[in-house]
Amino acid sequence: MALTNQRWVLNHRPTAAVGPGDLTLQSTEVPDLREGELLVRNIYLSLDPTNRLWMSDREQYLPPVGVGDLMRGGTIGVVEQSRSPRFAPGDLVIPGNSGWQLYTVSHESSTGRVRTTQGVPLSAYLSVLGATGLTAYFGLLDICQPKPGETLVVSAAAGAVGSVVGQIAKIKGARVVGIAGGEAKCRWLVDDLGFDAAIDYKNEDVGEALDRHCPDGIDMNFENVGGPIMDAVFSRLRRNGRMALCGLITGYNSDGPLAGPSDFGRILMQRLTVRGFIVIDYMARAREAMADLGQWVADGKLRWKDHIVDGLENAPAALDRLFTGNHDGKLMVAISDLPSQS
Ligand SMILES: NC(=O)c1ccc[n+]([C@@H]2O[C@H](COP(=O)([O-])OP(=O)(O)OC[C@H]3O[C@@H](n4cnc5c(N)ncnc54)[C@H](OP(=O)(O)O)[C@@H]3O)[C@@H](O)[C@H]2O)c1
Incomplete structure (x- = not known):
């Protein structure tokens, strides 16, 4: 039948x-x-x-x-x-x-x-061991290229991609600040995942909090959200900063254009690298990422x-x-x- x-x-x-x-x-x-x-x-x-x-x-x-x-x-x-x-x-x-x-x-x-x-x-x-993990891995390591001591800010930080991004950046020795909605998500980032700081965009002024947590500016932005949160981070990217543009979820529920950062000229003045990417373009390199991701999961370094x-x-x-x-x-x-x- x-x-x-x-x-x-x-x-x-x-x-x-x-x-x-x-x-x-x-x-x-x-x-x-x-x-x-x-x-x-x-x-x-x-x-x-x-x-x-x-x-x-x-x-x-x-x-x-x-x-x-x-x-x-x-x-x-x-x-x-x-x-x-x-x-x-x-x-x-x-x-x-x-x-x-x-x-x-x-x-x-x-x-x-x-x-x-x-x-x-x-x-x-x-x-973590599927497309989410690959997105975090390649967006961070290929585009942001974190170095020990550099500061990364990741938005939607408690989400599927963002939470993996922040942990990989910590494994690579970076300082990590996450932006997420609500106290519980922010607590999870710092207490359980080892982020250096978390900003609750639903209850805090993001710009002020970034100034507090990143007094010397931001080296890397893993951008998941767009809109005013992206603007606040982008306007604090410093010389030779890198932005991995992963997503612009604030714009997906409308048909309008997906707006970029308002201070476009900063790319010129601060010699920024801004690169969008789509994970399917990295599928040929999936094995490379899976070897690391699988090991980090097995070692309890990636949650x-x-x-x-x-x-x-x-x-x-x-x-x-x-x-x-x-x-x-x-x-x-x-x-x-x-x-x-x-
Ligand atoms: N380029 C690629 O190949 C690729 C692949 C996968 C995903 N992505 C992108 O990565 C981003 C995250 O995807 P995901 O699958 O990991 O989803 P997710 O982060 O698990 O869930 C989406 C999160 O976005 C945040 N959000 C939604 N609307 C928002 C708003 N107006 N302002 C601030 N934050 C908002 C919410 O976080 P809070 O709870 O903290 O508010 C929500 O939990 C998306 O933009 C997605 O399109 C791109």
């Missing part, structure tokens, strides 16, 4: 935060596999700020999701059927061309095998939190947590049960 898939499709393009009716949950029949294909039952779906960008038709780094099409999204799952000699039922994989759905038919050529380590939960391979919301039906509502900060760590949705050995 044919299996039934559950999948979210984009109903129309939201103009603000994703709301009821922007996506529709459909039931469809899972098609028969062709040679080289696998049927993957998705276990976790990664929810990312970029999901909201993909719903918009603004110019971006991948084609927007088409109206009526499956909502794109990263998943991790287990092979249930295989017509590939390279994968067998029970294998844990990251399917290619996945989305907000229970089952993905993935071609062997675009499927990544997940090799788990005992004691590390499967969800970690969508977060993380996964925030798992239950049920594929809750994915659209859960996405908004990324924009309100109402989540604690890497946000994902549990779609189906873990295989018994995981």
Whole structure:
């Protein structure tokens, strides 16, 4: 008997935060596999700020999701059927061309095998040991290039990417100041992750706090947020400073342009390097990052939190947590049960 898939499709393009009716949950029949294909039952779906960008038709780094099409999204799952000699039922994989759905038919050529380590939960391979970790690793080490004693400021510092960035910078000997929303998140950064200071942008004047914590200016900015927070950091970058532009989440819920720092001339006057990057461009170097990230996790030098919301039906509502900060760590949705050995 044919299996039934559950999948979210984009109903129309939201103009603000994703709301009821922007996506529709459909039931469809899972098609028969062709040679080289696998049927993957998705276990976790990664929810990312970029999901909201993909719903918009603004110019971006991948084609927007088409109206009526499956909502794109990263998943991790287990092979249930295989017509590939390279994968067998029970294998844990990251399917290619996945989305907000229970089952993905993935071609062997675009499927990544997940090799788990005992004691590390499967969800970690969508977060600290997945694209989140790679984003933090390459954005920080390739673009900011931290040196011992330099000062890094990271925004959305208690989030999935930001929390990993700050810890890697500490491993490399930098001074790290994080900006996050709320006392509890700021306390976690300093008390548990070893940041040198944290600024609660919801309750403090960010500019004043930066002057206090970075009296000699800022060498590196790992920027996740944009808007007034980015401006406050950018205007304190000092000579030869570096900015890794990772994200501009303050602008994702509107269709307007994603604004840059107001003091553009500072790039000239202070000889700054400002570089945007997209993690998919680094996939060919993933092994290099995974060796370090895996070791740091094993050594207890790199900590993380996964925030798992239950049920594929809750994915659209859960996405908004990324924009309100109402989540604690890497946000994902549990779609189906873990295989018994995981
Ligand atoms: N370039 C790439 O390849 C790449 C890859 C992955 C992610 N990213 C970007 O990295 C950034 C972080 O992504 P993530 O997946 O790690 O998400 P996340 O940081 O776990 O969650 C997003 C966080 O952004 C903060 N935020 C949202 N709206 C804000 C606002 N108006 N002002 C200040 N802070 C706000 C909130 O932090 P608080 O709770 O502290 O308020 C929220 O928790 C995003 O901009 C994302 O697009 C880029």
